[in-house]
Amino acid sequence: MDRVTIPDIVVGRLPLYLRTLQLMLSEGRQVTSSQELGERLGISAAQIRKDLSQFGEFGKQGTGYSIEFLTDQLRSILHVDKIWDMVVVGAGDIGHAISRYLGFSNRGFRVALVFDNETAKIGQKIGDFVIHDIANLPSMVQKANIQVAMLAVPASQAQVVTDILVKNGVRAILNYAPINLNVPKGVYVQYTDPVVHLQRMSFYLESMND
């Protein structure tokens, strides 16, 4: 399968399908349909069928999808049929919250190491994690062969830390700092900034009163 030919917008919907299917599994469900998935997600059934058809034939006409089978297929497609160790950089409020986040479980990721550069924080613990000195990040990340990072440092430090992460083998960064990062080809960045989400909604909000 040539992943380059799959539109990124389709890739972006696959985790939503997987999340919904895993929820259905936890509800004890066995079979679903593109109609039901679509209603839960606010996506048309046709779009869901089209997205999934890019990867093969997962359902039978008239009988719907086996939830367990489709879950396994999506986990394989998204490469979360394994567990990715992650490094968290920045042990502030956000770093704390993501280090202790329970939502990673059974979804392909786990926090392995936490770093900060503040002397007062180094050696302290977040849950089970010792906060390590960022000076030790290169050797520890290389040794553990960690390829995924969550970045929760101030915007002013985000690019510098990113460069260190990339230099030491990290290829996927979820960036909580409100700034865009420059990374070389083959390194992926996703952004999460609450204000970007909020402003995207406030655009529409006030307009009802205009």
Next chain:
Amino acid sequence: MDRVTIPDIVVGRLPLYLRTLQLMLSEGRQVTSSQELGERLGISAAQIRKDLSQFGEFGKQGTGYSIEFLTDQLRSILHVDKIWDMVVVGAGDIGHAISRYLGFSNRGFRVALVFDNETAKIGQKIGDFVIHDIANLPSMVQKANIQVAMLAVPASQAQVVTDILVKNGVRAILNYAPINLNVPKGVYVQYTDPVVHLQRMSFYLESMND
């Protein structure tokens, strides 16, 4: 201006332009170009010009954009030339982090009220905020005329809380719970789930080794 005619994907880029322009302002800069914005954001200059042209003429050929003027225009377009009070529901780790988040400042939003349903948490404080009993949410949200919420409750409670929020006047919800919400027309939801972001990257990661 008919906001319905602006593609939502364009709306989604405006907060990124505004964030970058505000950063440039803080750097003491006065003039920028679609080329420079594009390089900082990884978006083509042509795309940026096209997006902005939907809202008017903001730059002069050859002289670029006044950063301050374009910032003001975007703040007005996104309706963040005012401050939106927000309610946080859920005072767990994520609720703590977003209640104390410093990144809202100067970007159009501020936390006004925090709620939880756990007896042990009610009356405790997060920074300057008292954690209120969710039973009082309807009256307090209505009285304060709050229209924006950040939802940081477990997935199993997210829809119930959403229904309460909507019933009491909330029209924009940033949902941190890993589940899709059903809301009536005219209510907006944005989602932030770290695993969705991470899986979107792991799709590409392993493929380099396939």
